[in-house]
Amino acid sequence: MTIERTRTILKDLERTLLRFMRKHKITHEEYRRATDILVATVKAGEESLLYDVFFEAEATDIANIGRQGGVEAVEGPFYLPDAPKLEAPYVLPQRSDEADDVLFLRGCVMSADGTPLAGVELDMWQADAAGHYSNIHPNMPEWNLRARFHSGSDGTFEVRTIVPPPYEIPKGGPTGAVLSALGRHFFRPAHLHLKIRHPEYSELTSQLYFEGGDYLDSDVANAVREGLVTPLVRQDDPKELAARGRQKPYFEVRYDFMLVPLHAGDVRRRA
Ligand code: DHB
Ligand code: FE
Numbered sequence: 001m002t003i004e005r006t007r008t009i010l011k012d013l014e015r016t017l018l019r020f021m022r023k024h025k026i027t028h029e030e031y032r033r034a035t036d037i038l039v040a041t042v043k044a045g046e047e048s049l050l051y052d053v054f055f056e057a058e059a060t061d062i063a064n065i066g067r068q069g070g071v072e073a074v075e076g077p078f079y080l081p082d083a084p085k086l087e088a089p090y091v092l093p094q095r096s097d098e099a100d101d102v103l104f105l106r107g108c109v110m111s112a113d114g115t116p117l118a119g120v121e122l123d124m125w126q127a128d129a130a131g132h133y134s135n136i137h138p139n140m141p142e143w144n145l146r147a148r149f150h151s152g153s154d155g156t157f158e159v160r161t162i163v164p165p166p167y168e169i170p171k172g173g174p175t176g177a178v179l180s181a182l183g184r185h186f187f188r189p190a191h192l193h194l195k196i197r198h199p200e201y202s203e204l205t206s207q208l209y210f211e212g213g214d215y216l217d218s219d220v221a222n223a224v225r226e227g228l229v230t231p232l233v234r235q236d237d238p239k240e241l242a243a244r245g246r247q248k249p250y251f252e253v254r255y256d257f258m259l260v261p262l263h264a265g266d267v268r269r270r271a
Pocket of ligand 2: 076078191193
């Protein structure tokens, strides 16, 4: 971001907000309420949540305009770098009795022209059955349901995890108060988060949702997009169960990720 762009954007933001205040004849008390809310979100550890709920999806929609490759999704407020690296066969770190159904996520990472990409890092994070993210919510094992793993020599990957439930964002703090004032609910549809990385390709932040799930049409973060909603397939074939050493039916999701070479991404950004 150049200083010229920073200046252009800040000037327009200032002008836009001043016009907005004049239009609504914002009182001093109302103005102070607004700054108090922003301060309160920081004190409550919600500084990112409040903005992400309202604005992050717009930034990803802008990023997706004219984009080749996979659909970019919101990162959300709960990504953490440096998650543990897994050895194959990949299983996201979890409690020995992690609740909820077993899910196998598998697919292929490829270049926009369909060439499979080996050695791509997949950095995955998700909520547990209670809708909690590790290293964010208290009383959870460190790095639970967060890890990094790689695509194989043929570009494919498979990881075992659990099917997350629809997720209620923290509602007891200032973000919840703003949503309550608007008469909105606090739910996001069930989802998996992934970042896909390869040194020669632009990083893809993705998020996968499940067909037929609740809140797909009323996501509090308004972040569900076509191309990110996948079938959640129940597997109860005894042969398949035996092959994977599972005693109970499990679920499968297949999804292929497409990356754009770095230089192509640069061209798009300049266009
Ligand atoms: C948001 C996104 C998430 O993935 C999440 O778990 C919580 C909030 C958001 O965009 O606000
Ligand atoms: Fe999330």
